[in-house]
Amino acid sequence: MNRHRLQQLFDTLFDCHGQQGWWPADSDIEMSFGAILVQNTNWTNARLAIEQLRKESLLNQLALLECPQDRLETHIRSSGYFRQKAARLRIFCRWLVDHGGFESLRRRSTSDLRESLLGLSGIGPETADCILLYAFERPVFVADGYARRILERLGLTNGSKASAYEKIRRLVEEEIRMDAGAFKEFHALLVTHGKKVCGPKPDCKVCDLSGVCRFHHDKVRLAGATERRN
DNA sequence: ACCCAGGGTCATA
DNA sequence: TATGACCATGGG
Numbered sequence A: 001m002n003r004h005r006l007q008q009l010f011d012t013l014f015d016c017h018g019q020q021g022w023w024p025a026d027s028d029i030e031m032s033f034g035a036i037l038v039q040n041t042n043w044t045n046a047r048l049a050i051e052q053l054r055k056e057s058l059l060n061q062l063a064l065l066e067c068p069q070d071r072l073e074t075h076i077r078s079s080g081y082f083r084q085k086a087a088r089l090r091i092f093c094r095w096l097v098d099h100g101g102f103e104s105l106r107r108r109s110t111s112d113l114r115e116s117l118l119g120l121s122g123i124g125p126e127t128a129d130c131i132l133l134y135a136f137e138r139p140v141f142v143a144d145g146y147a148r149r150i151l152e153r154l155g156l157t158n159g160s161k162a163s164a165y166e167k168i169r170r171l172v173e174e175e176i177r178m179d180a181g182a183f184k185e186f187h188a189l190l191v192t193h194g195k196k197v198c199g200p201k202p203d204c205k206v207c208d209l210s211g212v213c214r215f216h217h218d219k220v221r222l223a224g225a226t227e228r229r230n
Numbered sequence B: 001a002c003c004c005a006g007g008g009t010c011a012t013a
Numbered sequence C: 001t002a003t004g005a006c007c008a009t010g011g012g
Helices: A002-019 A028-035 A043-053 A063-066 A069-075 A082-098 A101-105 A109-120 A125-135 A145-153 A165-175 A182-195
Strands: none
Touching: A002 A165, A002 A182, A028 A043, A028 A082, A043 A069, A063 A082, A063 A182, A069 A082, A082 A101, A109 A125, A125 A165, A125 A182, A145 A165, A145 A182
16 A cells, blocks of 8 residues: 555665755754744755854844844845744744743644644744654654655655645655654655756656656646746 | 745735 | 745855
8 A cells, every 4th residue: 555655665765865864953943943944945045044043142032032123134144035034933932932942842742733833924834844843853744845746746645636735744644654753854855855856867766666756857846836027 | 047945924816 | 725926045
């Protein structure tokens, strides 16, 4: 069934790309900030912003909440959408403070935490699940754009459209039973593989799993990606 | 001069 | 429910 093929996908990705070791961060809050700062941006730009925040000693709730908005925007400018993201960091920090910080939040259930995170403006399903998985160590499948596209093309989504984040997330979580550590690797491997372009005649073991994984053979925009103007 | 990168919100039909 | 506009930087 799908369970076997999902496991096979994981094993093949691991053989192809090796241990990824995500998410690089020294603390839960640094990881969470990274999840917000990396939204629709490459990790290099997000990391530069994190290093600025570190240099300014702003990698904690209270310090960040005290930092003036315009200075916060300047510090994270490299991550793009810096006005939105400065506001989002603030909203997240306010949430942390109001709920007693990570230590207190750890006692809550995964579904409870997810619902609470999704209530914050600027935290969508993918960002919430990344925080749940990497900061709270909950066994959650991050059904990001790469994962959805690869699974759909391998015929593993039971007809769910690639735009259906929640359906695909539940589907995978019900099919295979992994601990948080394995889900971390799975997410990182899918993103790493999804970014990789092999060329016209790829030597790609993942594609060999199925004839319908044609990611490396054409250019298809990720669902939800935006058109650029001007 | 393009295109892309580890999304999310809001207005509209 | 499902598109479309918008947010913005840095690297190839």
